[in-house]
Amino acid sequence: MPRPLHRILDAAELLDQPPLSPTEIDHLASLCHSIMETRHDIVLVQSEAIVALEAIARSVAGPGIRALNVVTGPYGGGFGEWMRQAGASVTDVTFPFNEVAVTETVIAAIEQIRPDVVAIVHAEAATGGTNDVEPIFAAARRVGALTVLDAVASIGAEPVHTDEWDVDLVAIGGQKALAGPAGISAVAVSGRAWDRIDANPVAPRGSVLSLTDWRDGWLRTTHAAVPGLPNWLEGRALIAACEGIIDEGVPAVNQRHRDAREAVCRAATELGLDLWQREARGLAPIATAIAIPEGSAGERLSALNTGLITQGVGELRGKLIRVNHFGMAAIPDMVEAAVAQLTAAVG
Ligand SMILES: *Cc1c(COP(=O)(O)O)cnc(C)c1O
Numbered sequence: 001m002p003r004p005l006h007r008i009l010d011a012a013e014l015l016d017q018p019p020l021s022p023t024e025i026d027h028l029a030s031l032c033h034s035i036m037e038t039r040h041d042i043v044l045v046q047s048e049a050i051v052a053l054e055a056i057a058r059s060v061a062g063p064g065i066r067a068l069n070v071v072t073g074p075y076g077g078g079f080g081e082w083m084r085q086a087g088a089s090v091t092d093v094t095f096p097f098n099e100v101a102v103t104e105t106v107i108a109a110i111e112q113i114r115p116d117v118v119a120i121v122h123a124e125a126a127t128g129g130t131n132d133v134e135p136i137f138a139a140a141r142r143v144g145a146l147t148v149l150d151a152v153a154s155i156g157a158e159p160v161h162t163d164e165w166d167v168d169l170v171a172i173g174g175q176k177a178l179a180g181p182a183g184i185s186a187v188a189v190s191g192r193a194w195d196r197i198d199a200n201p202v203a204p205r206g207s208v209l210s211l212t213d214w215r216d217g218w219l220r221t222t223h224a225a226v227p228g229l230p231n232w233l234e235g236r237a238l239i240a241a242c243e244g245i246i247d248e249g250v251p252a253v254n255q256r257h258r259d260a261r262e263a264v265c266r267a268a269t270e271l272g273l274d275l276w277q278r279e280a281r282g283l284a285p286i287a288t289a290i291a292i293p294e295g296s297a298g299e300r301l302s303a304l305n306t307g308l309i310t311q312g313v314g315e316l317r318g319k320l321i322r323v324n325h326f327g328m329a330a331i332p333d334m335v336e337a338a339v340a341q342l343t344a345a346v347g
Pocket residue numbers: 048049050051053075121122123124125126150152153173175176182
């Protein structure tokens with residue numbers, strides 16, 4: 001469960017802190033390099049990850065750009081909308097939200113459309129589904145498309161091999177499997193991505209949604225002066241979270257999340273509940289979505305809102321509940337607590 005900050009530390013420690021130093025920012029970037037498995041540039045975005053994703057969408061999209069956007073949940077849908085608003089011609093390849101992407105269908109669409117950009121969400125926390133992104137990126141590369149991965153709900157919970165998959169833009173946030181803060185996020189940007197962004201006349205510049213501002217104001221400088229005033233509480237919290245992940249080891253953190261998923265799926269099945277995802281291959285390690293059954297057990301499940309168990313958002317409300325076994329909740333004690341809540345509700 002979230003621990004109130006005042007119980008972790010003296011609130012006074014949060015006040016009157018010095019701004020992030022160049023050394024801290026370089027350190028945070030190098031932690032991101034190792035967790036994201038990349039040598040790409042790291043851009044820090046001074047907000048929650050949804051803002052980083054909007055920054056990516058508006059940086060790569062514009063008039064004359066053809067984009068293929070895979071939609072398996074609400075986050076994928078939103079990304080396509082931003083690219084459309086930026087003037088791109090966007091083809092959504094949409095799947096029912098209780099399925100993950102059918103790889104062959106996406107690859108066929110890529111080969112037919114030959115898009116400039118291919119965007120996909122890795123894990124949709126909202127639906128508990130993980131897409132098999134690697135073959136999709138390989139197909140995108142064959143047609144010369146720039147690739148975008150929303151790894152906010154997968155980073156830490158399952159392998160994200162940015163460079164091995166040769167993906168150009170990857171967004172992460174701290175608050176899911178990294179058990180870190182929500183107020184700062186990071187984007188890995190390849191050299192190829194910078195070329196395309198520079199060639200895009202409508203890419204945000206001089207804006208909170210700009211990726212190039214951080215490159216020009218920080219990455220391509222001598223690192224003598226930090227531009228602006230990056231979120232220092234969140235920055236230091238993300239450093240601490242990433243250091244914790246690296247100390248434990250990314251594979252061990254991934255394993256904790258897989259174990260949590262398996263225990264929750266097993267318990268749900270034993271309780272006679274149906275998993276929301278239709279196929280076992282699509283089950284995300286970050287969260288397990290459970291279909292709300294008819295009747296009184298369904299009513300009781302629909303009333304749960306405990307943090308560990310939350311209700312579906314948007315169009316998923318009333319259809320599923322989510323067991324959020326990520327971050328600090330991806331340990332046996334917390335999984336047991338979540339299962340106890342489910343068991344009590346099912347009765
Ligand atoms: C949680 C999440 C985000 C970002 O959410 P914020 O709360 O804005 O950080 C983006 N994409 C996916 C797939 C997510 O699960």
